[in-house]
Amino acid sequence: MSSSIPPGMLKEMQEVGRDLYRLALVTSHGGNLSLRAGHDMWITGTGTMLGRLEARHISLVRADGSHEGPPPSSDTVLHATTYALCGAQALAHAHPRHAIALSFDTGLFVPGDLEGQLHLKEVPVIEQGPRQVEQVAQALAANLVVLLRGHGAYARGATLWEALHWVTALEESAHIAWLRGHRCPH
Numbered sequence: 001m002s003s004s005i006p007p008g009m010l011k012e013m014q015e016v017g018r019d020l021y022r023l024a025l026v027t028s029h030g031g032n033l034s035l036r037a038g039h040d041m042w043i044t045g046t047g048t049m050l051g052r053l054e055a056r057h058i059s060l061v062r063a064d065g066s067h068e069g070p071p072p073s074s075d076t077v078l079h080a081t082t083y084a085l086c087g088a089q090a091l092a093h094a095h096p097r098h099a100i101a102l103s104f105d106t107g108l109f110v111p112g113d114l115e116g117q118l119h120l121k122e123v124p125v126i127e128q129g130p131r132q133v134e135q136v137a138q139a140l141a142a143n144l145v146v147l148l149r150g151h152g153a154y155a156r157g158a159t160l161w162e163a164l165h166w167v168t169a170l171e172e173s174a175h176i177a178w179l180r181g182h183r184c185p186h
């Protein structure tokens with residue numbers, strides 16, 4: 001018999017996924033979410049709609065890499081590597097548009113607004129390439145949220161609600177920076 005995600009974890013994924021979609025932080029089929037469960041993790045299936053998650057869309061990935069349920073997200077190795085490196089219990093990946101726009105021209109986003117300074121301090125921008133998984137995971141061990149250049153944000157937390165907080169804080173700070181005209185920091 002295959003395992004099914006516990007109702008509390010499902011509810012957390014559904015509500016955070018819906019919020020990310022409704023806040024336009026992912027496209028209809030973009031982004032992914034995971035929750036650690038001991039040495040295993042629950043992670044959204046590849047190509048699932050975060051705004052309309054059901055139990056059948058969520059895969060259980062075990063420590064040995066095997067899975068039950070739908071094909072897990074293409075970012076599964078990144079989630080597993082991050083969990084191996086830090087004490088995070090939850091990870092969210094989204095596509096916050098102002099943050100992505102800023103990521104093209106900087107290696108480190110430092111929020112200028114008070115909320116961003118308080119919560120995020122600074123956000124590393126990782127270059128896409130063969131080492132991006134390891135680099136994003138390492139950066140997440142030291143930071144709450146990290147940007148992958150030209151792609152999106154990865155945020156960690158004790159819960160998905162915390163990860164949602166950091167994604168929304170990042171996008172708010174990036175939007176403010178954009179409005180201030182800090183498109184080209186060099």
Ligand SMILES: [Zn+2]
Pocket residue numbers: 030031093094095151152
């Ligand atoms: Zn993505």
